[in-house]
Amino acid sequence: MNIVVLMKQVPDTYAERKLNPSDNTLDREASDAVINEIDEYAIEEGLRLKEAHGGEVTILTMGPDRATESIRKALSMGADKGVHVVDEALHGSCAITTAKVLAKALGTLEYDVVIAGLEATDSRLSVVPALVAEATGLPQLSGARKVTADGSTLSIERVTETGYDVVTASTPAVLSVVEKINDPRYPSFKGIMAAKSKPVQALSLADLGLAADEVGLAAATTVVDSFEEAPPRSAGTVVKDEGTGGSAIADYLASKKLV
């Protein structure tokens, strides 16, 4: 079973994240860059499927040069190879364009399953896996907290508001996972050493048969006109409980007409 894991490099959520005032896009230089947290669970799930069913795990990412650091980390966890779609013209691509580019890149690979994390911590759209399914025409199995593969049938438990749905599809299919699905492994020393010699293929727009004006900021389907920092919440009243703390909250809620 050959698996492609879609991985995104994002600014570390523990750092202050910024938009770039020159073009209102994410400032990727302003903070440390890490593998999008939920994508680590996607990588882990890919490795587990490989361990159970054989095959190869390929990491596919679209992003600037420095995204190679994150590809190496994924390879050190045990993935077999990396594919890095990298091109200046991709800067500022919207979710829909991103999905189209990823679908093109998937077209150069052989796979049975595409796995992604449910959402990225920077944009928080949580729609790219669904859009990749749309762009490739493959079944969408999103929001999985459990994945089972049996021959060419994939089955997931999709998290819902009240529980879960059991959803099945035939391979090839696009999966997205939530972080309840597993505990991602840490790279071992051996894994880190091995990752250094694993292949990482760079793909440009030309390699994918795409033109610069089909992607990036110019072709984006959504436009950010302006942004501003939200005014910080002014700290309110904090009291120490002297035995009437609960009543004090009730009084406060009543004063705000919330009860």
Added chain:
Amino acid sequence: MAEVLVLIDSANGTLKKSATELLTAARSLGEPSAVVIGAPGTAAAVAGQLAEYGAEKVYVAESDEFEQYLVAPKAEVLAQLAGQAGPAAILVASTPENKEIAARTAFKIGSGFLADAVEIGEGGSVTQSIFGGAVSVSARVAKGAPVISLRANSVAASPQQGAAEQVPVEVSISDAAKGAKIIDRVEEAKGSRPSLQDASVIVSGGRGVGSADNFKVVEQVADTLGAAVGASRAATDAGWVPHTMQVGQTGVTVAPQLYIALGISGAIQHRAGMQTSKTIVAVNKDPEAPIFELADFGVVGDLFQVAPQLAEEIGKRKG
């Protein structure tokens, strides 16, 4: 006036609160047209409510097949209707499934998807709150009818009579859209509390709650307020409550009128999911807990003393 397509969520024959908010918001952009996609009988059950909230038309796309397949068939119907109606905008409530439907619809009709709007402005431009509420952005689509998901509680629903003229939609789902089949639905959440996505009031518990059993204290406060129950990642990771209750960076993002955090320190992971709540109340035994930087009202103390007293006091005030 151009139509505004509004994807309607309902359950057990009642509109979700989010649907009434969407119909209210739609009126500022054009003529609200409700789109009901579901099993036969879904639209009839909510027809009265749709009229009450100003739906001029109700597109009825009903088939048993919608219950059997994930996301893709609904996106096909919305895209088909968008092609026929030439709407000014397409609105959905910000739930995980709706966002996937909306994004796939935008892809099909060649426009763009604006996720998690907190405000809808002229011509379908939106305000979005990003980076866990730290930055507010103003965005629009580059072309076509904007497909917008609106966060719950962003608009106050107000009734306005509409004609609610029923328009049957011929349903034909492509084979490609039937790729992912739902073979079972399992309910895990118990009881009659509102969902996190929809709730006006949320009471959440964190590490300080200490055990699954102790969550009763959180539930007790929630029930006196008719609130949803949420949790921090520490509490869901510990297995005290189901993952579906997690509020935060990797859980649900909420912005209720009132958010009460019990025994939650306020790590960035949690704050990112709740800090745009209108009013925040916190109880924590650690006076240095970062949650107090956000709280409009905070009590430093033992939640097992404070919370039961709070529940009792609210009960008294309600008479």
